[in-house]
Amino acid sequence: MFKPQTQPRKTALITGACSGIGYEFTCLFASYNYNLVLVDINENKLIEIAERFTQEYNICVTSIAKDLSISTSPEAIYLELQQASIHIDVLVNNAGFGIYGLFNETNLNSELDMIQVNLVCITHLTKLFLKHMVEKGEGKILNVSSTAAFQPGPLMSVYFATKSYILSFSEAIANELEDTGVSVTVLCPGPTQSAFHQRTGTENSQRMKDMKMMDAKTVAAIGFRGLMKGKTVVIPGAKNRILAEAVRFLPRKQVTKISKAVQGH
Template sequence: MNTTPESHCKKTALITGAASGIGYQLARIFADNDYNLVLVDKIGIKLTEISSKFEQEFGISVKTIIKDLSIATSPDEIFLELQQANIKIHVLVNNAGFGTYGLFNETDLNTELEMLQVNLVCLTHLTKLFLKDMVKQGEGKILNVASAAAFQPGPLMAVYFATKAYVLSFSEAIANELEGTGVTVTVLCPGSTVSAFHEKTGMADSKLLKGKKMMDAETVAEIGYRALMRGKTIVIPGLLNKILAKSVRFTPRKLVTKIVRNMQEDK
C-alpha cells in the first residue's frame, strides 16, 4: 500500500464487489481520477493483483479488504478496520450483488437469504455506517448499484428483482433526506451488462439475453461515475433501458409481469 504523504491528501472511494465487472471498472475510473481506493471483495487473489496494478499505474494508495458480504458482521468489521487505519471515506460505492434464476418454489433458500444479505442488508448497513460521518463533514457521495430490474416484478428471478427495487426506493428516499447536507446519493440502474453474472445465475440462454448485444461494464461504470459526480439521483444507462423503465408506469402491472416472465424464459 502506497503511504507517501501525497497519497493522504487525495480523496478515498470504497467499492464493494471490486474484483470484476462494473465494480472493477468503477475502481479503475476512480483511480484514473486520482482517488485512493478501498476495495472490498471475497476474491482475495484478484484484489491483490488489482491493488498492485493500480498503485503502479496511477500512483495511488489501495487498501484491500477481503470479506464475504453475505456474513452479517462484515459491514461493522469493514468500518472498524478503516477507523483503526484512520482512513476517511469520501465516496461509498455499494456495487456488490448477485442473483439466482428459477422458480421461487424450486430455488435454494440459503442462497436467497445470502442474496438478501449482500444485495440489500449489507448495502443498507454500510450506508448507515459511512453516511453519518459524511453528513458531519458536509460532503460525500454514495453510489448504489441497482438494476433496470428495479422497475418491475421479475418472475424466475423474484428475489433478485425485489432486492433491486428496494435499492432504488431506498436510494431515492435518502437522496431526498440529504438535500442541503452536501452529501448526494446516486442509484445506477443498468440493463443487461457483459459480465459473468448471467452465467452464474444460469440465465444466459434466456430470451432476454440470447443473441442480444449487451452494454459493456466499462461503459456502464463511466455513465454511473459521471452521474455520481453531477449529483444525479437516478441514472439508467442506454436509451432502450430508459424507455422500458418509464413505460412500466403506464402499463398494467399484471401485463408487465407477464412480459417479464416471457423474456426471462429460456424456451
C-alpha cells in the same frame, strides 16, 4: 469532462471491486487520482489489483477480502478503516448477484445470502459511512441497482425485489440529504456483459444470446458521470430509460407477464 482532483486526495470504497462494473469503477476512480478501498471475496485478485494500481497510478490501495453474505462483514470493514484512520469520501455499493428459477424450486440459503449482499449489506454500509459524510458536509454514495427495479420479475423474483428496494431506498435518502452536501445516486443498468449471467445460470439462455448488452466499462462511465453530477437516478442507454418509464403506464399484471416472457419461460 471531469478533471483529476488535486490534493487533498479523496478515498473511494468499492464493493465487488474485482470484476464487471465494480472493476471498471475501480479503474475510473484510480484514473481520477482517488485512493481506493477495494472490497471483494476474491483475495488473490484483490492483492493483484492493489499491487498493480499502486504502481500504475501512484495511489494508496487498501484491499479487504470479505464475504458480504456474512452479516458481520459491514461492521468489520468499517472498524478496520476506523482503526487505520481511513475516511471514506465516496461509497460505491456495487456488490450483488442474482438467482434464476422458480421460487419454489430455488435454494433458500442462496437466496438469503443474496438478500444479505444485495439489500442488507448496502443498507448497513450506507448507515455506517453516511454519518461522517453528513458531519463533514460532503460525500457521495452510489448504489448499483438495475432496470429490474422497475417491475416484478418472475423467475428471478427475489433478485428483482432486492433491486426495487435499492431504488426506493436510494431515492428516499437522496431526498433526506438535500442541502447537506452529501448526494446519493442509484445506477440502474440493463443487462450488462459481465460474469453476473454465469452466476445466475442465464448465460446460455436464448434471451442472453439474442440480447445486445452494454459493456461494463460503458455502464460504469455513465454511472460515474451521474455520480459526479449529483444525479439521483441514472439509467444507462436510451432503450433502457424508455422501458423503465413505460412500465409505469401499464397494468401491473400485464407488466409481470411481460417480464416473465422476457425471462424466457
